[in-house]
Amino acid sequence: MLSNLTPQPADKILELMQLYREDPRDNKIDLGVGVYKDATGLTPVMRSVKAAEKKLWDIQDSKTYTGLSGDPAFNDGMKELVLAQSVDHARVAAVATPGGTGALRQAFELIKLANPDATVWTSNPTWPNHVSILKFMKMNNRSYAYFNEETCTVEFDAMLASLDEVAAGDVVLLHGCCHNPTGANLTLEQYGLVADLIAKKGAIALVDIAYQGFGDGLDEDAAATRLLASKLPEMLIASSCSKNFGIYRERTGCLMAISEKAEQSATTQGTLNFLNRQNYSFPPDHGARLVGMILNDPELKADWMAELEDVRLGMLALRTQLADELRQKTNSSRFDFIAQHRGMFSRIGASSEEVLQIRKEYGVYMVGDSRMNIAGLNTQTVPLLAEAVARVCK
Ligand code: LMR
Numbered sequence: 001m002l003s004n005l006t007p008q009p010a011d012k013i014l015e016l017m018q019l020y021r022e023d024p025r026d027n028k029i030d031l032g033v034g035v036y037k038d039a040t041g042l043t044p045v046m047r048s049v050k051a052a053e054k055k056l057w058d059i060q061d062s063k064t065y066t067g068l069s070g071d072p073a074f075n076d077g078m079k080e081l082v083l084a085q086s087v088d089h090a091r092v093a094a095v096a097t098p099g100g101t102g103a104l105r106q107a108f109e110l111i112k113l114a115n116p117d118a119t120v121w122t123s124n125p126t127w128p129n130h131v132s133i134l135k136f137m138k139m140n141n142r143s144y145a146y147f148n149e150e151t152c153t154v155e156f157d158a159m160l161a162s163l164d165e166v167a168a169g170d171v172v173l174l175h176g177c178c179h180n181p182t183g184a185n186l187t188l189e190q191y192g193l194v195a196d197l198i199a200k201k202g203a204i205a206l207v208d209i210a211y212q213g214f215g216d217g218l219d220e221d222a223a224a225t226r227l228l229a230s231k232l233p234e235m236l237i238a239s240s241c242s243k244n245f246g247i248y249r250e251r252t253g254c255l256m257a258i259s260e261k262a263e264q265s266a267t268t269q270g271t272l273n274f275l276n277r278q279n280y281s282f283p284p285d286h287g288a289r290l291v292g293m294i295l296n297d298p299e300l301k302a303d304w305m306a307e308l309e310d311v312r313l314g315m316l317a318l319r320t321q322l323a324d325e326l327r328q329k330t331n332s333s334r335f336d337f338i339a340q341h342r343g344m345f346s347r348i349g350a351s352s353e354e355v356l357q358i359r360k361e362y363g364v365y366m367v368g369d370s371r372m373n374i375a376g377l378n379t380q381t382v383p384l385l386a387e388a389v390a391r392v393c394k
Pocket of ligand 1: 013032033074087127129180
């Protein structure tokens with residue numbers, strides 16, 4: 001049987017991680033995988049996470065199974081964090097999942113179960129794994145226009161024009177904030193127009209929100225998701241705690257499904273539980289429990305919010321510094337969009353040849369589509385990157 005297997009395509013982001021590790025140069029710069037790094041290059045365990053772990057060690061006296069949906073304190077905390085009071089929580093079913101990717105996978109499973117013929121619309125470009133998982137699950141996938149490669153901004157009219165082809169029952173996958181890989185985001189007003197179009201078409205929105213707190217602030221980054229939830233009868237949300245709680249390897253995410261009426265919620269919840277059971281039974285608990293503890297303890301929560309805000313402001317300062325350096329070095333405003341982009345990434349519009357040249361000559365690792373992880377920089381490496389980009393990108 002195993003001899004029937006053929007090699008699978010490598011994930012470009014994870015492949016780059018390996019290439020970087022193998023590069024012997026001391027001055028190499030990793031702007032690849034979406035992991036936050038502080039000025040010393042460390043991905044720290046957040047203070048509130050450490051404190052919650054200590055507390056948990058003291059109070060946890062059993063590791064028996066949780067429910068299929070995971071820890072209720074986590075699910076309720078996530079509903080509040082992402083949706084606040086934009087929608088009646090009685091309409092929201094939620095399950096813990098193995099990371100944001102697990103939430104997406106379970107969302108796709110739910111769509112397949114409810115409407116196997118649905119087409120899932122993804123932005124062009126999107127996080128490559130969206131497309132990869134949909135293909136693996138043999139689901140219909142089409143892309144909608146999103147990013148203008150010349151200006152590195154959202155091409156909203158083209159986006160609306162392609163979404164005009166969405167059919168009733170289709171699913172439109174939107175990034176809730178901090179678009180990955182581009183860093184270019186819709187305004188709240190534009191999200192509202194997209195919501196109106198989705199409603200008019202009788203389609204469903206699936207919001208992937210993996211960087212809440214990395215863009216304009218915790219509430220600001222959730223504003224689009226909340227607006228969509230307040231406007232649409234049904235909606236799915238895949239949310240990740242990997243980045244904003246810094247618990248990447250704990251695999252902590254939450255899938256929320258909003259039903260039109262509260263009476264439908266028990267069946268929706270039961271289906272989410274069933275899908276967890278089919279795929280991995282109980283979701284991982286450690287990370288979810290920590291998040292639940294932090295969100296439900298005012299002191300821990302305040303400390304988490306303060307540390308996250310420092311992280312966010314640090315990334316914004318690097319964006320401003322990089323845009324300034326590039327303005328000086330290119331004597332143009334060509335790269336000013338870097339300061340307008342939000343979140344961990346910016347796609348800078350370099351060709352794949354230019355990306356390779358920058359990697360070869362300067363040891364700077366960005367993804368082949370010219371996505372760079374802003375958090376991989378520090379105040380010393382920004383001028384080096386600006387020099388490389390200004391010299392190579394003609
Ligand atoms: C990324 O886009 O780099 C992150 O979401 C990590 C991943 O799993 O790809």
